[in-house]
Amino acid sequence: MASVTFHDVEKAFGTVKAVDGVNFTITEGEFVCLLGPSGCGKTTTLRLIAGLEKATGGNIQIGDLDVTHLAAKDRDIGMVFQDYALYPHMTIGENIGYPLKVRNVPTDARATRIGEVAKNLQIDKLLERRPGEISGGQQQRTSVARAVVHEPQVFLFDEPLSNLDAKLRLEARSFLKHLQREVGVTAVYVTHDQAEAMALADRIAVMNEGRIVQMAPPLEVYHRPGTTFVANFLGSPPMNLLPGKVALDGEPRFVGEAFTIPMQSHVETAVRQHLSDGAQVTVGIRPEHLDLSQDPVSGGFQGPLYALETLGPESLVTLKVGDELLTVRIFSDDAPQLADTVHAAFDPEKLHVFRENGERIPVE
Amino acid sequence: MTRATRTPPSQAQRAARFVLGRITFYVGSSLFAAFFVLPLLWLTVAPFSTLANLDLRLPDPWSLQNFERVFENGFAIRALVQNSMIQGFGAMLLVTLTATLAAYALSRANIPGTTAITYGLVLFSSVVTGTAAMVPIFLMIVQLGLIDTHLGVILVFTGGLLPAAVFIMRDFVDSIPRSYEESAMVAGASSWRVFRDIALPIVRPGMMVVGVWAFVQVWGGFLIPFILLRDADKMPASVAIYSFYTEAGTPLITLTAAYSLLYTLPVLLLYLFVNWRYGFRFFGGIKS
Ligand SMILES: Nc1ncnc2c1ncn2[C@@H]1O[C@H](COP(=O)(O)OP(=O)(O)O)[C@@H](O)[C@H]1O
Ligand SMILES: [Mg+2]
Numbered sequence: 001m002a003s004v005t006f007h008d009v010e011k012a013f014g015t016v017k018a019v020d021g022v023n024f025t026i027t028e029g030e031f032v033c034l035l036g037p038s039g040c041g042k043t044t045t046l047r048l049i050a051g052l053e054k055a056t057g058g059n060i061q062i063g064d065l066d067v068t069h070l071a072a073k074d075r076d077i078g079m080v081f082q083d084y085a086l087y088p089h090m091t092i093g094e095n096i097g098y099p100l101k102v103r104n105v106p107t108d109a110r111a112t113r114i115g116e117v118a119k120n121l122q123i124d125k126l127l128e129r130r131p132g133e134i135s136g137g138q139q140q141r142t143s144v145a146r147a148v149v150h151e152p153q154v155f156l157f158d159e160p161l162s163n164l165d166a167k168l169r170l171e172a173r174s175f176l177k178h179l180q181r182e183v184g185v186t187a188v189y190v191t192h193d194q195a196e197a198m199a200l201a202d203r204i205a206v207m208n209e210g211r212i213v214q215m216a217p218p219l220e221v222y223h224r225p226g227t228t229f230v231a232n233f234l235g236s237p238p239m240n241l242l243p244g245k246v247a248l249d250g251e252p253r254f255v256g257e258a259f260t261i262p263m264q265s266h267v268e269t270a271v272r273q274h275l276s277d278g279a280q281v282t283v284g285i286r287p288e289h290l291d292l293s294q295d296p297v298s299g300g301f302q303g304p305l306y307a308l309e310t311l312g313p314e315s316l317v318t319l320k321v322g323d324e325l326l327t328v329r330i331f332s333d334d335a336p337q338l339a340d341t342v343h344a345a346f347d348p349e350k351l352h353v354f355r356e357n358g359e360r361i362p363v364e
Numbered sequence: 365m366t367r368a369t370r371t372p373p374s375q376a377q378r379a380a381r382f383v384l385g386r387i388t389f390y391v392g393s394s395l396f397a398a399f400f401v402l403p404l405l406w407l408t409v410a411p412f413s414t415l416a417n418l419d420l421r422l423p424d425p426w427s428l429q430n431f432e433r434v435f436e437n438g439f440a441i442r443a444l445v446q447n448s449m450i451q452g453f454g455a456m457l458l459v460t461l462t463a464t465l466a467a468y469a470l471s472r473a474n475i476p477g478t479t480a481i482t483y484g485l486v487l488f489s490s491v492v493t494g495t496a497a498m499v500p501i502f503l504m505i506v507q508l509g510l511i512d513t514h515l516g517v518i519l520v521f522t523g524g525l526l527p528a529a530v531f532i533m534r535d536f537v538d539s540i541p542r543s544y545e546e547s548a549m550v551a552g553a554s555s556w557r558v559f560r561d562i563a564l565p566i567v568r569p570g571m572m573v574v575g576v577w578a579f580v581q582v583w584g585g586f587l588i589p590f591i592l593l594r595d596a597d598k599m600p601a602s603v604a605i606y607s608f609y610t611e612a613g614t615p616l617i618t619l620t621a622a623y624s625l626l627y628t629l630p631v632l633l634l635y636l637f638v639n640w641r642y643g644f645r646f647f648g649g650i651k652s
Pocket of ligand 2 (some may be wrong): 039042043044
């Protein structure tokens with residue numbers, strides 16, 4: 001088990017900077033998820049840790065060792081690839097045992113260890129089969145088994161659940177969480193699925209365009225998103241973001257095209273500290289923090305109904321506020337008789353405020 | 365009623381037309397097949413007849429006399445079981461191993477232009493080898509002191525076959541996902557080990573295809589050994605078959621047929637062996 005540290009790490013492919021000045025420290029035994037949209041540099045970051053890509057700037061440390069120029073084979077890492085990368089010409093047992101074979105572990109000891117790991121991952125009945133003869137879920141477990149078998153310093157996962165169907169994915173997710181608790185090894189896990197990151201991570205690193213935008217525990221990222229990008233990426237559906245202006249003349253409030261939100265006193269304090277009168281802002285409110293109301297609410301929203309989507313126990317109600325859409329998440333049982341004009345109220349404590357450039361104003 | 369009686373004939377007509385169509389198809393394709401099969405049939409039957417000519421008829425009586433006379437021809441037999449084997453397997457090994465290594469490097473190295481090199485080589489080889497190049501090749505082999513040696517023949521064949529072999533092998537190597545090799549690297553394997561443990565076993569079907577193909581090319585090649593060899597003791601079967609011609613230049617059909625049958629057997633056996641041992645496939649990788 002070891003920590004992983006990035007100092008100003010850069011990776012350029014020609015003129016494309018896939019990773020652009022990344023800094024972080026992942027402590028021993030921590031489970032970190034790299035989360036971000038496709039093409040933001042997650043896989044490249046992971047491959048830099050593994051040594052499959054060479055950094056074009058900065059340096060990388062595993063434990064106390066500077067590994068920036070160390071070959072992949074010498075980094076003592078276990079990695080689960082997106083396509084699992086099981087060797088098609090070897091049996092499941094041989095696949096799992098390959099890292100041990102390369103380390104010249106004697107055949108007996110190898111067999112014992114393969115049996116142990118396979119039993120733990122519930123694939124001990126499949127050891128004689130070939131990768132083509134087992135299911136996707138079993139392939140995924142085999143791939144995990146091969147990554148843990150030699151007890152590596154660091155565990156790397158590249159979207160390991162993306163090739164599983166929905167039901168299996170949830171099952172495999174719980175299983176990985178369980179495994180992580182049991183083994184407790186340092187892990188870096190790449191995903192573009194925010195729910196997966198929320199469920200698994202000790203800390204989430206949200207990436208965008210080769211940079212880490214925010215790195216914090218899941219609830220912190222959820223409750224205090226550092227930028228509008230993060231706010232928009234997490235949550236399902238994501239946070240409602242509405243452009244507006246600060247108005248400090250008279251009663252302090254946020255004024256949008258089709259809404260007025262009075263500031264609470266602690267919000268006003270923060271706003272006065274960071275912004276001036278008339279400044280452009282984005283106000284954010286999560287769909288789950290909004291509620292429908294029969295009557296107009298002061299400081300709330302109203303507008304014509306745009307869409308009603310029932311998702312089982314919950315429903316999404318979208319209304320049109322000026323030119324913007326506002327989504328409200330409610331329990332389907334509470335779905336009111338919808339009039340043409342819908343009113344929505346929210347808990348003012350849950351309001352988020354962002355500068356024009358997208359940075360969060362700390363209002364709490 | 366009238367309507368009911370009118371429908372069946374049209375159905376029958378349709379059926380008749382269908383049957384007729386099928387018959388035409390089968391007769392046509394049989395004729396087509398016969399065109400290719402007849403020489404093969406002749407080859408399996410004629411050697412056992414003492415009176416063989418170019419007609420296809422069952423031997424009467426069946427006889428092994430032709431083979432006895434062929435085996436008396438020490439020159440032809442040595443050509444078949446020794447010289448053709450040395451040259452065939454020699455070039456096969458050299459072509460397959462070199463092409464595999466080259467294809468692996470061309471596929472995996474991060475060097476721009478590797479695809480251009482591959483295609484360029486193939487194009488170039490079709491221009492350079494063959495009859496037109498025999499004079500310069502002959503001069504080169506003389507200067508290298510390899511004239512009248514098995515090695516000279518093997519090298520010239522290898523040179524001619526390599527570009528196409530690299531091209532075929534590259535297709536196989538390209539079809540292996542890189543993640544196989546990468547996961548082996550992360551598991552702790554050196555580059556050589558990755559090649560030996562992962563890439564090589566997966567491209568083996570490709571190597572077999574290339575190997576058999578190269579063997580067949582050399583086995584049937586006439587011009588190169590005919591020009592580069594002097595010593596009768598080193599001539600391969602493709603040249604030695606002319607020892608069954610009369611001095612006037614007409615083939616002794618009985619003996620030529622028997623020798624030809626022996627001549628085809630190794631290729632057939634090689635194919636069967638490879639097919640049984642490794643499976644013969646023309647596409648890369650292994651289904652996972
Ligand atoms: N081997 C490569 N050659 C050129 N560009 C690459 C290579 N690998 C990744 N990139 C580019 O780097 C960026 C980040 O890619 P990647 O790390 O795979 O993103 P993610 O895993 O977040 O989807 C993308 O723009 C991608 O096109
Ligand atoms: Mg990726």
